[in-house]
Amino acid sequence: MLSIIVPCYNEQEVLPLFYETLTREMKEVGCPYEVLLINDGSKDDTLKLMTKLADQDERVKYYSFSRNFGKEAAMYAGFTNAKGDYVVVMDADLQDPPRLLKQMWEILSTGEYDSVATRRSDRKGEAPLRSFFARKFYQVINRMSDADIMDGARDFRMMRREMVEAILSMTEYNRFSKGIFGWVGFRTYWLDFENEKRAGGSTKWSFWGLFRYAIDGIINFSQSPLSFASWSGIFMTMLAFVMLLFVVIRKLIFGDPVAGWASTISVIIFIGGLQLFSLGIMGQYIAKIYMETKDRPHFIISESNDEDVKKIR
Ligand code: UDP
Numbered sequence: 001m002l003s004i005i006v007p008c009y010n011e012q013e014v015l016p017l018f019y020e021t022l023t024r025e026m027k028e029v030g031c032p033y034e035v036l037l038i039n040d041g042s043k044d045d046t047l048k049l050m051t052k053l054a055d056q057d058e059r060v061k062y063y064s065f066s067r068n069f070g071k072e073a074a075m076y077a078g079f080t081n082a083k084g085d086y087v088v089v090m091d092a093d094l095q096d097p098p099r100l101l102k103q104m105w106e107i108l109s110t111g112e113y114d115s116v117a118t119r120r121s122d123r124k125g126e127a128p129l130r131s132f133f134a135r136k137f138y139q140v141i142n143r144m145s146d147a148d149i150m151d152g153a154r155d156f157r158m159m160r161r162e163m164v165e166a167i168l169s170m171t172e173y174n175r176f177s178k179g180i181f182g183w184v185g186f187r188t189y190w191l192d193f194e195n196e197k198r199a200g201g202s203t204k205w206s207f208w209g210l211f212r213y214a215i216d217g218i219i220n221f222s223q224s225p226l227s228f229a230s231w232s233g234i235f236m237t238m239l240a241f242v243m244l245l246f247v248v249i250r251k252l253i254f255g256d257p258v259a260g261w262a263s264t265i266s267v268i269i270f271i272g273g274l275q276l277f278s279l280g281i282m283g284q285y286i287a288k289i290y291m292e293t294k295d296r297p298h299f300i301i302s303e304s305n306d307e308d309v310k311k312i313r
């Protein structure tokens with residue numbers, strides 16, 4: 001059986017169309033399946049639509065969060081409650097085209113691969129500034145971390161149970177799925193497709209939201225920002241030593257004219273800034289450690305039509 005996980009946050013405009021398209025495509029695939037609709041604290045009629053779909057079709061299960069926990073939590077809830085031997089995650093807005101499901105299923109059926117991941121081959125229809133930062137982000141994170149993250153990779157991915165168990169075993173609170181998928185490894189087939197526009201509704205990501213998510217991704221999968229403090233410290237010490245030598249020798253040769261107040265101040269400010277910046281980096285990691293040690297649940301499900309639902313994890 002295939003479990004289809006769909007995180008939904010305010011998706012009343014596209015959900016019916018999504019369900020229709022999915023059902024049509026799954027007929028083509030022809031395998032038994034369940035659809036796990038995760039309502040991530042929507043403020044519109046998404047939940048109402050979900051219960052309606054669940055009444056019509058017994059393959060549809062809905063899980064409704066007690067508030068908005070974010071897409072990462074929604075995916076985690078999906079993985080936790082999925083019962084299939086194969087699991088696929090996809091967005092509700094049809095930007096992860098259901099027509100690819102058949103091909104993904106066929107590739108997995110050969111047994112040569114453990115997961116089929118998808119990648120946008122272009123960024124058509126996206127703001128140029130956003131594309132630019134996205135590209136830079138992938139360059140930086142791949143240089144700094146050991147999780148290899150493909151540029152343009154989507155969360156749209158079909159995988160075997162083994163990989164799902166591996167993902168579930170990563171219980172970290174600060175989740176960054178693109179990194180987690182890469183980190184667990186397994187044999188992955190990459191499928192390219194052209195970028196699709198949202199079928200309706202609007203994106204949940206602001207530029208700054210995305211920026212913060214990117215920083216989170218780097219901090220979650222790399223320790224190299226921490227070594228920035230050590231390296232710049234060593235560099236500064238050496239520089240200061242050379243400057244000191246210079247000052248002492250000049251004093252011995254030319255005497256002691258009092259000068260250079262402005263340059264002294266600017267050096268002090270510069271070093272002070274560097275120290276604060278390094279402290280800030282440390283603070284980011286400490287904040288993450290703080291959240292991890294609290295061991296709070298990733299999500300709380302307040303309503304579901306699944307009798308064996310795991311409500312909290
Ligand atoms: N989503 C969610 N919780 C959130 C934000 C988004 O479950 O807090 C879902 C959303 O309903 C959609 C998917 O995550 O199915 C991707 O969101 P969106 O289309 O807004 O992101 P984009 O495609 O623009 O990156």
Ligand code: MG
Nearest residue numbers: 091093095198
């Ligand atoms: Mg989208």
